[in-house]
Amino acid sequence: MAGTSRPQSRGTRWAAPNAHTFAAHGxxxxxxxxxxxxxxxxxxxxxxxxxxxxxxxxxxxxxxxxxxxxxxxxxxxxxxxxxxxxxxxxxxxxxxxxxxxSAGDRMGSGGLTDPHAPSERAQQILADRFDAGEPQLVLLAEADSTVDDPEAVAAGTALTDQIATVEGVAGVDSYWSPGRPSALRSSDGRIGLLLLRMAGDDEAAEATAARVLRHLGADNGPLAVQVTGSAQLDRxxxxxxxxxxxxxxxxxxxxxxxxxxxxxxxxxxxxxxxxxxxxxxxxxxxxxxxxxxxxxxxxxxxxxxxxxxxxxxxxxxxxxxxxxxxxxxxxxxxxxxxxxxxxxxxxxxxxxxxxxxxxxxxxxxxxxxxxxxxxxxxxxxxxxxxxxxxxxxxxxxxxxxxxxxxxxxxxxxxxxxxxxxxxxxxxxxxxxxxxxxxxxxxxxxxxxxxxxxxxxxxxxxGINDHRVLPKDAPGYQASEKLRTRFDTQETTATAIVLDNPVDDPQLDAYATTVSALPHVTRVDTALGSYSNGQILAPPTPASARFRAADGSTWLSAVTDVEPTSGSGTRLVRQIRDLPAPAPALVTGPAATLVDTxxxxxxxxxxxxxxxxxxxxxxxxxxxxxxxxxxxxxxxxxxxxxxxxxxxxxxxxxxxxxxxxxxxxxxxxxxxxxxxxxxxxxxxxxxxxxxxxxxxxxxxxxxxxxxxxxxxxxxxxxxxxxxxxxxxxxxxxxxxxxxxxxxxxxxxxxxxxxxxxxxxxxxxxxxxxxxxxxxxxxxxxxxxxxxxxxxxxxxx
The missing domain is CATH 1.20.1640.10 (Multidrug efflux transporter AcrB transmembrane domain)
Structure with missing residues (x-):
């Protein structure tokens, strides 16, 4: 080994090299x-x-x-x-x-979760069967006055249509789309959200995010657009x-x-x-x-x-x-x-x-x-x-x-x-x-x-979120606006997939129970929206996205807590413990943290x-x-x-x-x-x-x-x-x-x-x-x- 010296015989002792370091007199x-x-x-x-x-x-x-x-x-x-x-x-x-x-170009920044976890299986079902799931890209479009001004509405509608045509974008939920909830508007009324779902894996989502940014351009009329979401944060x-x-x-x-x-x-x-x-x-x-x-x-x-x-x-x-x-x-x-x-x-x-x-x-x-x-x-x-x-x-x-x-x-x-x-x-x-x-x-x-x-x-x-980035990073700043200027965690909603056909009375009873849980502000289903254990709004044309042709369905539970908080993870376990009319798979950021x-x-x-x-x-x-x-x-x-x-x-x-x-x-x-x-x-x-x-x-x-x-x-x-x-x-x-x-x-x-x-x-x-x-x-x-x-x- 380094620094050793081998004696020539058992009777010969050799002095060790001196080392001028950390003197110890007692x-x-x-x-x-x-x-x-x-x-x-x-x-x-x-x-x-x-x-x-x-x-x-x-x-x-x-x-x-x-x-x-x-x-x-x-x-x-x-x-x-x-x-x-x-x-x-x-x-x-x-x-x-x-x-x-080129090794770094072939690598990703995900991989935290078990690909066989319930949350991952639910994500896969949402993508394959319902063409839905957690948005990988979120656009925050901020107006000078309010997002309901005619000029802002026209610009927001045009932006929604434009983004929907970008290669790799599987779907867009926008505040300016017909029948979308008012929760996609900030509490002060100045920011409207566009939630983009991407086709393909994480690497494909990052490539699609880059194309979306190129399409945004510098001029979006009265709207100033910031970008966040998992795909942008990964980039x-x-x-x-x-x-x-x-x-x-x-x-x-x-x-x-x-x-x-x-x-x-x-x-x-x-x-x-x-x-x-x-x-x-x-x-x-x-x-x-x-x-x-x-x-x-x-x-x-x-x-x-x-x-x-x-x-x-x-x-x-x-x-x-x-x-x-x-x-x-x-x-x-x-x-x-x-x-x-x-x-x-x-x-x-x-x-x-x-x-x-x-x-x-x-x-x-x-x-x-x-x-x-x-x-x-x-x-x-x-x-x-x-x-x-x-x-x-x-x-x-x-x-x-x-x-x-x-x-x-x-x-x-x-x-x-x-x-x-x-x-x-x-x-x-x-x-x-x-x-x-x-x-x-x-x-x-x-x-x-x-x-x-x-x-x-x-x-x-917990699991890293946008706060892993420096404060001057664009994704950090956009995410902070999303976290602080919206009353609910719309972009991090918990999705519940019922993997077998469910009739309306069963779905109604289950949605009522979920909406009565602590920190659940709204549950969106094929039958409409629920809150505090009762029906809040009847179904709209957009509600059809919650039911598949085989009769299976899914629910979106919007909360008022951060998914990485203790309250967020406890809510996931409470939902999973509820009796359900069909096998229930829970996904979303909070469920991902629990499974990880x-x-x-x-x-x-x-x-x-x-x-x-x-x-x-x-x-x-x-x-x-x-x-x-x-x-x-x-x-x-x-x-x-x-x-x-x-x-x-x-x-x-x-x-x-x-x-x-x-x-x-x-x-x-x-x-x-x-x-x-x-x-x-x-x-x-x-x-x-x-x-x-x-x-x-x-x-x-x-x-x-x-x-x-x-x-x-x-x-x-x-x-x-x-x-x-x-x-x-x-x-x-x-x-x-x-x-x-x-x-x-x-x-x-x-x-x-x-x-x-x-x-x-x-x-x-x-x-x-x-x-x-x-x-x-x-x-x-x-x-x-x-x-x-x-x-x-x-x-």
Whole structure:
């Protein structure tokens, strides 16, 4: 693993490289120094190259004295044929760039719902049998005076006729159409609505929306037209996500390069992780393009793929390059140094990539393609990043040779060759201070994390609406008018499909019952309109649209509450619980939210089981211990719960908004966000767990003393884990600059999760708990111990 040094014999102890970071002279200062300002962190990073580049570590045995495992053979392939490897990698990158360039154009922004949910089946029946359904596009036509003025009526009628002829528009319900309800007029009488239903799927609806906008033109007489609806909001979200992705890349690349230069102290070494990141991102884009040919993929997966690709490339390259430079500083030849780095750091990288891929694969159990898309992206990016690191990076190192330290910004550091004693290392002192009072450290740290997690007990879940966009977005502004200037939620009405023939008396009784429910303002049916448990208006010619030729029918229940509110979702459940004259399928935004929540809740145990079981098996394979996997799972869960609490405090409750740029608090968190964040953050947490624990295990195998192994393991990995965390936090924080609130949640939450895990969990809780467990850390039943011995992975 990166940053380790292999002793030549059991009687020889080698001093670990010093790391100028977070000094700890006693337990209190050790804990307090973890929260130094960011400037101190960068100063620490700039000093880290003292040890990465110059402090010798004990040389690993020459490659020809060890049996060649898979990683050793890969190293030898890259060493012997570096130019061939790089030419193949360049060709693959160019081909991937050409293929993946159009990946975003083939992706959608939907996919939240289960395609087999009752709400989705109802939507399909409405479209197929009744030529009806939820409008995907809503036009708000605002007049200078009122929409009933003769000039406004003429303009509104002309606009209705014009829009109805646009290719892809399946139907138009307009305030100016004969027999349409007055509810399509705003409470002040100045805005009239046109509700457009589109033919085809979400992608076709977005294309139709673009044609409608072209037909609107700039001159609509006395009417000023604004556009909203799911098709328009999807278009704006797609465009914003693409803009944010470009901006994040422009922000991240130079800042990351600067920090890498501070970490390595060498411009040559600093550029290599970025090259690996480019390779993995291009490969992932091509993989996602290929996946779009067989299934739907969310456009949001591009943002995660870019952030994870660059972040993991930095992590893996940092581990491998650091070990390689240590081997060079210890006097190894270039080929032997690369092979030694591959046997140690390469093994850690392999375990880490498998862990991240398996953690994200848990998202495949969910029915909507939105969450599954992140699984596709995560599996592809972790696999390709590991492949690029283990195949291409050794070839680059072979060509660079000792010149890896070229363009060293602090040449004086190369003259420093004397290893420091472990007691002089700040990470060693931190570990010693923590283990001196492990109970106090554990209780204090858990209390702090519990306080951060407390707001999560008040979490409310919803589905993103127009407020996910910036306030200056056209769709946001139109939707706000729709939400605030109309007495009822006409465009988000709940539809009830009665899937068998129903006679008039049965329909009348059922509509009367539905109209008497709380928050139902009107129920439109084939028999007329109902309100407050009685008939409100007789049928009109437009009422015929509610009944099909086979006698089946549907009802439209207009409410006075937002569909994503608690009242909205309770109303859906009340309607579904009512006795109905035929099988009743309920749809609409509120029903979609209910079905999405239920689908996630049903699949969540399976997803958690996949994540927990697979990571436990991998950690057991790495350590042979039964308790270390349990400890890792518990600590990661505690860390993530604290992160979720912070998200509720910021995004649900609207606190500290200025830190992340302005956004609109909705009073809830998107129902998919915690699930996605859990899988991504859990995979990254296991990345650092693998690196730290594998080093501690190596030291324990050498000394047989758990306390010494913990102190030495943290000494030799602490600086790298925190440096990697800071670097990947920079990449993830770029997501938080997005104009889309969902990406802010994802970026801000993952950044916090990574930093908490590296600076609190790995630096404090892991050494404290391992000290309390002592030799029990390495316990496993005899049968499992024998199994681990037989299955031990050669590297």
């Amino acid at each position: 337990q209190v200062r050790a804990v307090a120094d973890l929260f130094k300002p960011a400037a101190g962190n960068l100063a620490m990073l700039s000093d880290m190259n003292v040890n990465i580049a110059a402090t010798p570590s004990p040389p690993s045995p020459p490659a020809n004295r060890r049996p060649a495992g898979m990683l050793a053979r890969l190293a030898r392939l890259s060493i012997r044929h570096p130019v061939v490897v790089l030419v193949v990698a360049l060709a693959a990158a160019l081909l991937s760039g050409v293929i993946g360039a 704006e979200v797609d465009a914003q996500a693409e803009t944010d992705l470009t901006r994040a890349e422009l922000l991240t690349a130079p800042l990351t390069l600067l920090v890498l230069v501070l970490v390595f102290g060498s411009a040559v070494a600093a550029t290599l992780p970025l090259l690996i990141g480019v390779l993995s991102i291009l490969g992932t884009l091509a993989a996602l393009w290929a996946i779009t040919t067989v299934t739907d993929v969310s456009v949001f997966s591009l943002n995660l793929a870019t952030a994870l690709g660059l972040g993991l490339a930095i992590d893996y390259s940092l581990f491998l390059i650091t070990r390689y430079r240590e081997e060079l500083a210890a006097g190894q030849a270039v080929a032997d140094a690369i092979e030694a780095a591959m046997r140690t750091a390469g093994r850690t990288i392999l375990f880490s990539a498998i862990t991240v891929a398996l953690a994200l694969s848990a998202l495949l159990v969910f029915p909507g393609y939105f969450l599954r898309s992140f699984a596709y992206a995560g599996i592809a990016v972790s696999t390709l990043t590991a492949a690029a690191t283990l195949l291409v990076l050794p070839a680059l190192l072979a060509l660079a040779g000792p010149r890896i330290n070229a363009l060293n910004l602090r040449p004086r550091l190369r003259r420093r060759r004397t290893p420091q004693r472990p007691a002089d290392d700040r990470w060693h002192r931190l570990a010693t201070a923590v283990m001196r009072r492990p109970v106090v450290v554990t209780l204090t740290t858990v209390t702090v994390l519990a306080a951060l997690a407390a707001p999560f007990t008040q979490v409310e879940f 929540r239920d689908a996630i809740a049903d699949r969540l145990p399976w997803a958690l089981g996949i994540v927990i079981i697979t990571t436990a098996v991998l950690l057991f394979a790495l350590t042979g211990s039964l308790l270390i996997p349990v400890q890792a799972i518990v600590l990661s869960t505690i860390s993530l719960t604290a992160t979720f609490g912070a998200l509720v405090y910021v995004f649900q409750d609207g606190n500290l908004r200025n830190l992340l740029g302005d956004f609109t608090p909705t009073g809830w968190i998107d129902v998919t966000a915690p699930v996605l964040m859990f899988c991504v953050a859990y995979g990254l947490a296991m990345d650092y767990e693998v690196f730290l624990i594998s080093r501690i295990k190596e030291e324990y195998d050498h000394s047989g003393d758990t306390t010494t192994a913990i102190a030495t393991g943290l000494q030799r990995t602490g600086r790298l884990v925190t440096a990697a965390a800071l670097l990947i936090a920079i990449v993830l924080a770029a997501l938080a600059t997005s104009g889309i609130t969902y990406l802010k949640v994802l970026g801000g939450g993952l950044t916090l999760a990574v930093l908490v895990d590296a600076f609190i969990i790995r630096a404090l809780l892991v050494p404290a708990l391992m000290r309390l467990l002592g030799s029990a850390n390495w316990w496993a039943p005899k049968r499992l111990h024998r199994l681990h011995t037989r299955l031990r992975i050669r590297h």
